[in-house]
Amino acid sequence: MNTQKLTRHIISSVVGIVMIISGILLAVFYTIPQGVMQTLPFVLGSIGIVAFFGGLANSFTARNARKDKNFAKQLNDLNDERAVFVEAKARAGTHDFTTFLFLALLIFLSVVQVHLTVILVFAGAFLLRIIVMFYLFHKYNKEM
Numbered sequence: 001m002n003t004q005k006l007t008r009h010i011i012s013s014v015v016g017i018v019m020i021i022s023g024i025l026l027a028v029f030y031t032i033p034q035g036v037m038q039t040l041p042f043v044l045g046s047i048g049i050v051a052f053f054g055g056l057a058n059s060f061t062a063r064n065a066r067k068d069k070n071f072a073k074q075l076n077d078l079n080d081e082r083a084v085f086v087e088a089k090a091r092a093g094t095h096d097f098t099t100f101l102f103l104a105l106l107i108f109l110s111v112v113q114v115h116l117t118v119i120l121v122f123a124g125a126f127l128l129r130i131i132v133m134f135y136l137f138h139k140y141n142k143e144m
Contacts, residue, residue, distance in 0.1 A: 006062045009058040012052075012055030012058070015048075016050070016052025016053070016055060017048065019044050023040075023043075023045030023046075026041040027042070102129070109122065
């Protein structure tokens with residue numbers, strides 16, 4: 001891995017730390033939150049945690065790959081034909097599972113009478129997911 005990718009991972013970790021700190025500061029010092037500000041500190045903290053640990057793990061992987069040639073070879077072996085096929089099959093299975101999960105969630109939200117805008121947002125996300133799947137199917141079908 002080159003230095004640019006390692007720098008990008010480190011920057012991702014630093015941005016994650018900044019987001020975590022800003023989320024904590026908002027939660028502590030903004031004493032009477034209303035509207036979006038009730039959840040913004042937690043959203044910032046959650047995204048910050050993901051960015052921090054993702055960048056940290058990727059930077060350790062890049063550093064170890066640069067130092068240990070066997071580890072770098074193992075990383076390259078992950079991209080062989082069998083591994084790519086297994087990953088594609090796992091993604092397809094996950095897609096099938098989340099389709100039914102989305103439908104069950106929409107039915108559940110309708111039964112417990114959640115506000116209509118929440119249901120419409122989930123329904124829109126579900127339909128967008130299916131539209132993107134069809135688009136990618138036709139795109140890849142034309143390429144092959």
